[in-house]
Amino acid sequence: MAAGGNTAFKEFLEAYPLPSSITLKYRTKAVAFYREMLDVVASGRVFNEEPPSPQDGAEVCEGIPVSKPSSWRRFEDGFRKASEKTKVAFNSVTASAKDSYNKINSNPSVQKLKTETTRFLVDAGESIKSGTKAAYNRLRHKEHK
Numbered sequence: 001m002a003a004g005g006n007t008a009f010k011e012f013l014e015a016y017p018l019p020s021s022i023t024l025k026y027r028t029k030a031v032a033f034y035r036e037m038l039d040v041v042a043s044g045r046v047f048n049e050e051p052p053s054p055q056d057g058a059e060v061c062e063g064i065p066v067s068k069p070s071s072w073r074r075f076e077d078g079f080r081k082a083s084e085k086t087k088v089a090f091n092s093v094t095a096s097a098k099d100s101y102n103k104i105n106s107n108p109s110v111q112k113l114k115t116e117t118t119r120f121l122v123d124a125g126e127s128i129k130s131g132t133k134a135a136y137n138r139l140r141h142k143e144h145k
Contacts, residue, residue: 009034012030012034012051013030013031013034015030015051015054015057016028016030016054016057016058017054017058018030018031018057018058019058019060024060027060027061028057028058028059028060028061029052029056029057029058029059029060029061030051030052030057030058032061033049033051033052033057036049037049
């Protein structure tokens, strides 16, 4: 920003009868000159060229692209690419985790452990249920005496 800035740019353009179309305005010789001057000054070199005359500066250059991606657009593109790479990596890790889960689950020892654990929990639940019912009946029986 030390080499340019919006105010300096606007003041520079005041000398030129530029087209009202933004697309055409940024393709004029005046803007091309200013862009080149900024690049040179920003890189630490000395810029000694004379600016174009008002008539020459207002001419549209055919060699300048209609629109150059802005830094925000480049950021969005980079973010989109990074997101895509992250998605690919996530899908790869997820697939690997699913494969590992399936391998572990299909192991006979794991199957046996799951079956025994389930049986134990069902038996424990039944034991708790019957013990609670028996305790309730005893308490209820004592109340009626």
